[in-house]
Amino acid sequence: MKIAINGAGLAGPTRERQMSTLSDAVGAGLKAARAGFHEHADRPAGERFAAGGHPVICPHCHGDRCDARQTLLNTTMLAAIGLDWLDRSATALVRVSCTHIVFFAARPDVLP
Numbered sequence: 001m002k003i004a005i006n007g008a009g010l011a012g013p014t015r016e017r018q019m020s021t022l023s024d025a026v027g028a029g030l031k032a033a034r035a036g037f038h039e040h041a042d043r044p045a046g047e048r049f050a051a052g053g054h055p056v057i058c059p060h061c062h063g064d065r066c067d068a069r070q071t072l073l074n075t076t077m078l079a080a081i082g083l084d085w086l087d088r089s090a091t092a093l094v095r096v097s098c099t100h101i102v103f104f105a106a107r108p109d110v111l112p
Contacts (some may be wrong), residue, residue: 061097
């Protein structure tokens with residue numbers, strides 16, 4: 001009996017077992033993701049923020065739910081010599097629905 005070796009260097013039955021295990025793992029992950037999505041479907045995505053005592057409202061879509069991210073404010077000089085990590089950072093609020101981005105030097109307050 002001849003056993004052909006596939007491109008990954010594994011014999012046929014071993015490869016089939018690995019693919020079955022991978023398929024089971026992916027299926028379980030998708031099932032968990034679906035359950036997590038439905039569990040939080042009633043809660044709006046993103047958070048509400050205030051800066052300078054005023055709520056942050058998107059100038060494009062007029063929505064108020066954003067995701068916060070820290071970003072670097074790169075300068076040409078420091079980036080050119082590989083020291084861009086020394087640049088200051090800012091908080092970017094990204095609107096959940098329209099993806100408009102607004103930058104703040106200080107992190108805005110999260111509203112309840």
